[in-house]
Amino acid sequence: MTASLDARSTKPLPMTVVSGYLGAGKTTLVNSILSGDHSLRIAVLVNDFGEIAIDETLIGARSDDVIALANGCMCCQIGGDLYDAIDRILRMRERFDHLLVETSGVADPAKVAQIAVAEPDLELLRTVVLVDAVNFTDILADPRLNDTLLRQVRSADLILLTKIDATTTAGIADFQIMLVELGLSVPVAVLPKDDRQAWQILNERRTAVSSSKKAAPFRVHRLPFESWSWTGTERVDFDKLMAFASDSALNIYRLKGRFRLADGRTVLLHKVGSEITFEDTDETLEASEFVAIGTKPDFNPEHTGRAWIRMIQRSIIHQP
Numbered sequence: 001m002t003a004s005l006d007a008r009s010t011k012p013l014p015m016t017v018v019s020g021y022l023g024a025g026k027t028t029l030v031n032s033i034l035s036g037d038h039s040l041r042i043a044v045l046v047n048d049f050g051e052i053a054i055d056e057t058l059i060g061a062r063s064d065d066v067i068a069l070a071n072g073c074m075c076c077q078i079g080g081d082l083y084d085a086i087d088r089i090l091r092m093r094e095r096f097d098h099l100l101v102e103t104s105g106v107a108d109p110a111k112v113a114q115i116a117v118a119e120p121d122l123e124l125l126r127t128v129v130l131v132d133a134v135n136f137t138d139i140l141a142d143p144r145l146n147d148t149l150l151r152q153v154r155s156a157d158l159i160l161l162t163k164i165d166a167t168t169t170a171g172i173a174d175f176q177i178m179l180v181e182l183g184l185s186v187p188v189a190v191l192p193k194d195d196r197q198a199w200q201i202l203n204e205r206r207t208a209v210s211s212s213k214k215a216a217p218f219r220v221h222r223l224p225f226e227s228w229s230w231t232g233t234e235r236v237d238f239d240k241l242m243a244f245a246s247d248s249a250l251n252i253y254r255l256k257g258r259f260r261l262a263d264g265r266t267v268l269l270h271k272v273g274s275e276i277t278f279e280d281t282d283e284t285l286e287a288s289e290f291v292a293i294g295t296k297p298d299f300n301p302e303h304t305g306r307a308w309i310r311m312i313q314r315s316i317i318h319q320p
Helices: 003-009 026-034 082-090 109-118 136-141 146-155 169-181 198-203 238-245 301-315
Strands: 013-020 042-046 059-062 066-069 074-077 098-102 122-132 158-162 188-190 225-232 254-260 266-272 275-281 288-295
Touching: 013 026, 013 109, 013 146, 013 198, 026 042, 026 098, 026 122, 026 158, 026 198, 042 082, 074 082, 082 098, 082 109, 109 122, 109 146, 122 136, 122 146, 122 198, 136 146, 136 169, 169 188, 225 301, 238 266, 238 275, 238 301
Parallel strands: 013 098, 013 122, 042 074, 042 098, 122 158, 158 188
Antiparallel strands: 059 066, 066 074, 225 288, 254 266, 254 288, 266 275
């Protein structure tokens, strides 16, 4: 190892935590950071590679739980233990300039941040929480879910509002007033869609660091969530797919998936609350796959599964 690498490896690795509720746009932000023009060698810890649509032109090598990018960045799946994943990154300390941790949609980011506070080889720069400006109020009004949302925004030293195109200027002001009423004075910024300069948040430092020096175990805050997922090689009728996703009787809050359509297209579909978006992709899929998430007892996985199977039996064109 060279002297310069020795000097660099003695400095704590800067760490940024990205959090936010289901569907707030965390993975969109992470992908924008990875593809930005920053020359930083970023190590990203994520829960699931499938959630991040990494530009294939950036991928240098891929294995089961690691994606190495041509720009020096690397993505690792967290797996079952965040401590182990961070330790793995620290053993490669000289290869990276920054550690970015994307929490799950129902995690408490303060627990993750405390790891950096207690780890001398890490320096917590900030905790960034993304807030879905369209669905925030509805989630906050749900007594089963608002505790998670409040934990997240109260952990933030920067809140980024997403889906702002659907929100008026008055709506943004109302959101900031709501934060004040919640006793929060955290800075709020608007995150434009596909912002190529989003990586600059990695250069900013938090205004305050938690006084707690004891790292709490990394656990997802237990909530009344259920999920149901499906994978199949059949091609799906688009209109019936949209009807399934928008069926209010199924009580699906979050749906995300990639689908092979009967008309030959491949689409990426997202649902958050009542909002459904889709986009055509050039991806070649061997199978369609999706996951649906909702809250108990309204969301019933078996009910959702039966509804989906009935739909595909009527509408899917089987491949020869």
